[in-house]
Amino acid sequence: MNKSREIIIIEDDEDDRYLLEEVFNTLQYPNKRIYFPDGLAALEYLQGPSTAPFIIISDINMPMMDGLELKDKLCTDAKLNLKCIPYLFFSTAISQKMVIDAYSTSAQGFFVKQNSFDQLLDTIRVIVEYWKKCAAPNNF
Template sequence: MNDKLTIFYADDDPDDQDFFKIIIDRMSEKYEVMQHMDGIQLLEALENPPPSPHVIFLDINMPRMNGIEVLKRVRQSEKFGKLPIVIFSTSKEGSVIQETLELGANYYVPKSAGFKELKKSIEHSLQINWETFVPDSNTFLYKDN
């Protein structure tokens, strides 16, 4: 039996995918990352388990189906509507951040250019207790202190 926690990560940038995988591999052996090049691939994987994710990390700017559209689809799903979704994007626009909060994302992490900062933000996101965490305008956005 596989007792690893599965992370679905959708991002069309191979470098970002590599960095994400390296960070997860260095963090702990308890995580398994399933990478997807766009939202359509992620939704297809979601509908065709195994594995099923414990959390989804979504980039916003992707071809074919962007992260906003994936977020809408997952939140409309009866089966996956409560799945934790972390928006993981280079966009730091307030309107985009607000829109993802309103659409039901659980957390927003701006991608950092530095590996150390990127690792810290991903680690922080994976330590959140999604059962009790309530996103609001004060808690939704990851801030590097």
């Protein structure tokens, strides 16, 4: 986990992508953000040899390949698994089954998209600050 690398955001809703970018701009994190509309597009990018993002923030319900399918593929791909990329689910839809399914893929978190800008800003700040302080096997 390279803490200065890009933040991957997998989100199919254009309004949510815009709002997330506004939050990141307000927080002034230097990490580049790369957005993907579905898990398949993100997987193709993540399979690049020099790709090692800081964190992945993923919606669950998306076309082509949903967040659960993507996380499962990342866990079963030995090269991607060794990159130790924190994978967090970030969704408006929530149910006990969704949370159980998310954690059964070894996700590192499940967060609910907040309704207000300030709540969303606080959630993103907590996520990024936590992972900036967290040690990982590949950041020594």
